[in-house]
Amino acid sequence: MERMISQTKRYYQFSEYLKERFGCKVYKVTIDAGFTCPNRDGKLGWGGCTYCNNLGFSANSRHEPLPIREQIEQGMAFMRKRYKAEKFIAYFQAYTNTYAPIETLRANYSAALEFDDIVALSIGTRPDCAPDPVLDLIGSYQASHEVWVEYGLQSIHDRTLRLVNRGHNYATFLDALERTRRRGLKVCVHVILGLPGESHAEMMATAQAVGQMDIDSLKIHLMHVLRDTPIEKDLTEGRFKALEFDEYVNLVCDFLEYLPPKVSIQRLTADGPRSILLAPKWATQKSKIIAAIDAELERRGSQQGSRLG
Numbered sequence: 001m002e003r004m005i006s007q008t009k010r011y012y013q014f015s016e017y018l019k020e021r022f023g024c025k026v027y028k029v030t031i032d033a034g035f036t037c038p039n040r041d042g043k044l045g046w047g048g049c050t051y052c053n054n055l056g057f058s059a060n061s062r063h064e065p066l067p068i069r070e071q072i073e074q075g076m077a078f079m080r081k082r083y084k085a086e087k088f089i090a091y092f093q094a095y096t097n098t099y100a101p102i103e104t105l106r107a108n109y110s111a112a113l114e115f116d117d118i119v120a121l122s123i124g125t126r127p128d129c130a131p132d133p134v135l136d137l138i139g140s141y142q143a144s145h146e147v148w149v150e151y152g153l154q155s156i157h158d159r160t161l162r163l164v165n166r167g168h169n170y171a172t173f174l175d176a177l178e179r180t181r182r183r184g185l186k187v188c189v190h191v192i193l194g195l196p197g198e199s200h201a202e203m204m205a206t207a208q209a210v211g212q213m214d215i216d217s218l219k220i221h222l223m224h225v226l227r228d229t230p231i232e233k234d235l236t237e238g239r240f241k242a243l244e245f246d247e248y249v250n251l252v253c254d255f256l257e258y259l260p261p262k263v264s265i266q267r268l269t270a271d272g273p274r275s276i277l278l279a280p281k282w283a284t285q286k287s288k289i290i291a292a293i294d295a296e297l298e299r300r301g302s303q304q305g306s307r308l309g
């Protein structure tokens, strides 16, 4: 039977999924394993995606990362204290977490899973960095843990992907998704709303395509401009304009209406460190954005999946 939307929200929050799945409060502990990205180290390109400043992953990212064990111990202690977290997901977040020799990957993933309170593994990566041997390795951890792969798709439109210098196309994403699902791995997809040059219709085409994919979860990011990124110049020279607050709220609601209710929602916005955020400035007001999305869905009398009939 199709699951019902939450009693408290008009979309299926990931926190609810975790409560249903594990029966307790589960939080992600983010890990920077010191990997790099082929779109920054020269394999694909040097500049990276035009919006990428890896300080955006974490305010502490890219100082020499601590050993994985220490990052996890510190992360768990913080989450226990702040949120009364009970169990944890080891989340390899910074850069491209499948982009290293397979023995390096194995050593890093295995180190993260040594803790009894880690119940799941989540690995963020690019769709062009998911060769079969790496997916086999990741799949092998399913014997003991729930295992997720998070793919940055951002948009289904190749023109946009070229414009932001993603270095991969939509077909590459679809291929990675199919090979990942074939191994039984859970998949979370990342999209960005407000990418340069994209119309409302194009973003909704992405929403409809994502709504038809065989995925488990979604993160919706707000396109924002950070200092020291290629797109900073486009912003200052007037070639790129960030979304307005109301525009974004409406886009997110429209997007959610195309998603099946079984897809959990991990994120509805994004900001980045305040010190390097250039636009839109309202991106830092996360709780206000979430409240406005809730209010707009309420006003519409709609919910996740409303447009699916």
Ligand code: SF4
Residues within 6 Å of the ligand: 037, 038, 039, 040, 047, 048, 049, 052, 053, 094, 095, 096, 126, 152, 166
């Ligand atoms: S794929 Fe990720 S880490 Fe690499 S350049 Fe793009 S945003 Fe940055």
